[in-house]
Amino acid sequence: MGHVVVIGAGQAGASCVAKLRNSGFDGKVTLIGAEPVAPYQRPPLSKAYLMGDMPLERLFLRPDRFYTENDIDLRTDCSVQAINPQEQTVRLADEVLAYDELVLATGSAPRRLPAAIGGALENVFTVRDLADADAMAPHFVKGARVLIIGGGYIGLEAAAVAAKLGLNVTLVEMADRILQRVAAPQTSDYFRSLHTSHGVDIREGVGLVRLLGDTAVSGAELTDGSTLDLDFAIVGVGIMPATQLAEDAGLTLDNGISTDTHGRTSAPHIWAAGDCASFPHQGKRIRLESVPNAIDQAEVVAENIMGAGKDYVAKPWFWSDQYDVKLQIAGLNTGYTDVFSRIGEGATASFWYYNKEQLLAVDAMNDPRAYMIGKRLIEAGKTADPGVVVDAAADLKPLLQA
Numbered sequence: 008m009g010h011v012v013v014i015g016a017g018q019a020g021a022s023c024v025a026k027l028r029n030s031g032f033d034g035k036v037t038l039i040g041a042e043p044v045a046p047y048q049r050p051p052l053s054k055a056y057l058m059g060d061m062p063l064e065r066l067f068l069r070p071d072r073f074y075t076e077n078d079i080d081l082r083t084d085c086s087v088q089a090i091n092p093q094e095q096t097v098r099l100a101d102e103v104l105a106y107d108e109l110v111l112a113t114g115s116a117p118r119r120l121p122a123a124i125g126g127a128l129e130n131v132f133t134v135r136d137l138a139d140a141d142a143m144a145p146h147f148v149k150g151a152r153v154l155i156i157g158g159g160y161i162g163l164e165a166a167a168v169a170a171k172l173g174l175n176v177t178l179v180e181m182a183d184r185i186l187q188r189v190a191a192p193q194t195s196d197y198f199r200s201l202h203t204s205h206g207v208d209i210r211e212g213v214g215l216v217r218l219l220g221d222t223a224v225s226g227a228e229l230t231d232g233s234t235l236d237l238d239f240a241i242v243g244v245g246i247m248p249a250t251q252l253a254e255d256a257g258l259t260l261d262n263g264i265s266t267d268t269h270g271r272t273s274a275p276h277i278w279a280a281g282d283c284a285s286f287p288h289q290g291k292r293i294r295l296e297s298v299p300n301a302i303d304q305a306e307v308v309a310e311n312i313m314g315a316g317k318d319y320v321a322k323p324w325f326w327s328d329q330y331d332v333k334l335q336i337a338g339l340n341t342g343y344t345d346v347f348s349r350i351g352e353g354a355t356a357s358f359w360y361y362n363k364e365q366l367l368a369v370d371a372m373n374d375p376r377a378y379m380i381g382k383r384l385i386e387a388g389k390t391a392d393p394g395v396v397v398d399a400a401a402d403l404k405p406l407l408q409a
Contacts, residue, residue, distance in 0.1 A: 009034045009107030011312060012097055014087050014252065016040025017049065019281030019301035020112035021068050026309035028077040036079045037104060039097075042136060043084040045071055050298060052140040053164040054328050057147065058171065066137070090256040092274040108276050108312050111264055112305060113249040115282040115296060120156070120242055125218025125227075130239040134161050135246070143239065149173035151238045154227050156215050158185030160327045162243030163198060167329040170205040177235055178207055181214035191346045193358045194370045198329065201354070205330060248283040248294065261285055263294040268318040270308035278312065280305040288321050293339075297325050322386050335375065337382035338368030347393045349377060357381070359396050366390040376403065383407060 011027060013020045016038050024038045040046065047066040055061035074081040088098045090109065097104045117133040120126030132143040146153070151174045155162045158180030169176045182188070184195040202209055210229070218240060219226035227235045248263035259265040259273035263285040270278045270286070281301040285294040300321060307319040325336040332354055343360040350356050357377035360368040366389070369381030380403045384391055391406045 010037065010105065011035070011108045011110065012037045012039065012104055012106040013110040013112055014039050014090075014097065015110075015112035015114055015249075015281070015283075016042070016046045016081070016083065017112060017114045017281065017301070018046070018068070018298050019114070019305040020110070021046035022302045023110050023112060023280060023305040023309045024079050025069070025073075025077075026306040027312065028079065030310060030313055032309075032313055034107070036077075037082065038074070038079055039082045039085050039087060039099075041084070041086055042138070044137060045069070045074070045081060045083065047137060048298075049136070050326075052137065053134045053161055054168065057134075057140055057144060057165070057168045059144075087252060090252055090277075092256050092258075092277060095276060106276070108278065110305075110308055110312075111253055111272070111277065111279040111283060112281045112301075113252060113283045115246040115248050117242070117246050118244045120215075120218070120244075123217075124215065125220065125224060126242070128218055128220045129223035131218060131224050132239065132241050134165055134241060134243060143241065146239045147172050147174060150175065152236060153177070154179065154235055154237050154240045155243060156240060157243035157245070158182070158187075158209070158211070159189065159243055159245065160186070162241070163202065163329055164327060165241050165243060166202060166207050167205070170202070170207050171330065176207045177210065178202070179210045179213045179215060179229060181230075182211070184211050185209065189340075190370060191340065191343070191358055191360065193346055193348055197356060197358075197372060201330060201332060246282070246296065248285075250283060253279070253283075261292060265292070269311045269316065270304060270319060271311075278308045280308045286319060286321070293321070295321060295323055297323065299324055322382075324382060332372050333375075335371045335378040336368065337371075337378055338366075338385040340368040340370075343367055345393075347396045349374075349396050349399055351399050359391065359393070361390070361393070364390055380404065380406060 024036050046068045051061050117135045155166050155178040166176050166178050186195045214230040216228040218224045224240050226237050253264045264279040264283050266279050266284050266286050272279050282296050285292050310317050323339050327334040340360040342362050345361045347359045355373045357371040357374045371378035395401045
């Protein structure tokens with residue numbers, strides 16, 4: 008049945024090769040990863056793994072024997088130099104591989120600070136891969152001073168770990184509020200309160216002028232005129248889809264590698280899935296950065312390589328763990344006009360996003376029931392009576408029958 012080459016050994020790449028084999032594909036399968044280790048989970052890197060609560064062996068998606076037992080040629084620490092769509096080849100440092108079908112699961116890369124403002128100093132970290140987490144972990148010692156640049160989920164998760172371990176944590180967010188790009192003010196308020204209650208110094212509307220230091224970072228100058236003494240810094244200012252190989256090969260880019268509903272790119276026999284790929288969704292083109300999307304999209308691509316002709320229909324959901332709070336997000340809040348709050352006991356709360364009368368998304372904190380009901384409603388195209396939503400004593404389950 009030919010040779011399928013998958014570039015990128017993250018969640019999407021690993022899911023694609025597993026689905027191929029589980030679906031009965033008996034051709035050759037090659038999985039190429041740039042990192043020196045087998046595919047692993049990324050979300051724990053900024054949470055349980057960084058805390059020291061998850062050992063390395065539990066990070067791996069599957070044991071090494073899975074790849075040998077399923078005749079998957081896993082190539083780690085392997086860099087792809089170029090793709091030739093016309094000849095259907097992939098050029099490595101010391102070899103050229105011919106493919107019948109090629110899957111780009113190249114993921115995303117963190118935005119870094121320019122060297123001109125201190126981005127190249129030692130002890131300035133991003134949180135994207137295992138090497139990042141291993142490099143910064145020794146700095147997480149009680150009393151150490153850390154600046155976290157960026158108030159998105161990655162920055163907040165790193166702040167939670169640092170605060171729990173007794174570090175002195177300052178977080179700066181250039182926008183007016185944390186989570187401004189991804190959440191409503193109500194969710195921002197919730198997490199601001201949570202972090203400040205754990206001693207994190209959150210400064211909103213404040214950016215970084217430059218990091219200070221000769222070879223290693225020792226301080227920071229901020230846009231409000233203040234300076235900080237630091238032991239290290241973490242940069243969490245977003246990620247970019249890894250599209251260079253695709254661009255060099257002449258593939259169409261549109262907020263990532265452009266794919267159709269089946270996962271095909273603009274070049275014959277080349278597919279894409281995961282963080283790097285954009286796709287049609289409800290009349291728009293979107294790109295999702297999440298584990299569930301990476302798995303589901305990659306599995307649809309695997310099925311379509313085998314001729315299924317299946318459309319990928321995204322069912323977006325996300326999560327974040329901070330302190331003793333589990334945030335679960337269902338749906339996409341793009342275009343919301345109203346937010347209704349359901350406030351329970353203690354840290355339990357959920358915020359329900361609507362476009363006029365239509366339910367779009369739910370942010371649920373320590374409220375798995377609200378999350379599950381909201382998710383089912385959204386996926387069914389149903390809405391929820393805001394009067395029921397805001398009444399914390401009301402049972403949400405009847406909404407499913409409405």
